[in-house]
Amino acid sequence: MNSKGKGTAVSTHVRAGAEDDLEELTRIYNHYVVSTPITFDIEPFTAEQRRPWLESHPDHGRHRLLVAEEGGKVLGYATSSPFRPKQAYETSVETSVYVAPEQVGRGVGGLLYASLFEVLEQEDVRQALAGIALPNEASRRLHLRFGFEPVGVYREVGRKFGKFWDVAWFQRSLSPGRVTP
Numbered sequence: 001m002n003s004k005g006k007g008t009a010v011s012t013h014v015r016a017g018a019e020d021d022l023e024e025l026t027r028i029y030n031h032y033v034v035s036t037p038i039t040f041d042i043e044p045f046t047a048e049q050r051r052p053w054l055e056s057h058p059d060h061g062r063h064r065l066l067v068a069e070e071g072g073k074v075l076g077y078a079t080s081s082p083f084r085p086k087q088a089y090e091t092s093v094e095t096s097v098y099v100a101p102e103q104v105g106r107g108v109g110g111l112l113y114a115s116l117f118e119v120l121e122q123e124d125v126r127q128a129l130a131g132i133a134l135p136n137e138a139s140r141r142l143h144l145r146f147g148f149e150p151v152g153v154y155r156e157v158g159r160k161f162g163k164f165w166d167v168a169w170f171q172r173s174l175s176p177g178r179v180t181p
């Protein structure tokens, strides 16, 4: 999967995440853990602590981890993960995307989501859901661009940095042949 994004280089490509990415993926995630309310994890992880997360996203099936790479450098990643554990929810996935802080705003997130939805269209997935802690205009715009629709706001469900945060939920359906931007 090659770059179609606005500011990304032709050499930017998206592939399945692998063991060797664990350190860098942990570094990217920890940045948002410690400095933003975007994720409701509060304490940073060691790479070893993130290994079960990596291993729960194999290179097949509904629950994927895709990585954007340019010149051997990881720029960001996108995941599809279980929405809820009970079995009837299995055709629903929660999607998420994290771009390295020094790479945001150049289309990497869009590139990752385009690739993720291309893959998911081939899987037995009916609905993608995304929870966005507010405010997060970049994420809101990205999800709207990819056909997500707002379904409601959970008020003050997370407490971080001594404040309560709302989470807006967005949802899109997947159907064979659907074109992503």
Ligand SMILES: CC(C)(COP(=O)(O)OP(=O)(O)OC[C@H]1O[C@@H](n2cnc3c(N)ncnc32)[C@H](O)[C@@H]1OP(=O)(O)O)[C@@H](O)C(=O)NCCC(=O)NCCS
Pocket (backbone or CB within 6 Å): 032, 038, 096, 097, 098, 099, 100, 103, 104, 105, 106, 107, 108, 109, 110, 111, 130, 131, 132, 133, 136, 137, 138, 139, 141, 142, 145
């Ligand atoms: C959200 C995120 C994945 C978007 O990825 P990106 O590579 O920066 O995305 P893009 O460059 O394609 O920009 C996406 C949209 O956000 C807009 N945008 C980017 N930075 C913005 C900012 N600081 N404020 C407002 N809008 C912004 C862009 O104009 C674009 O809008 P458009 O789709 O209407 O053209 C990325 O910013 C990121 O990793 N943020 C931190 C982690 C995060 O919030 N993850 C999502 C959790 S729900």
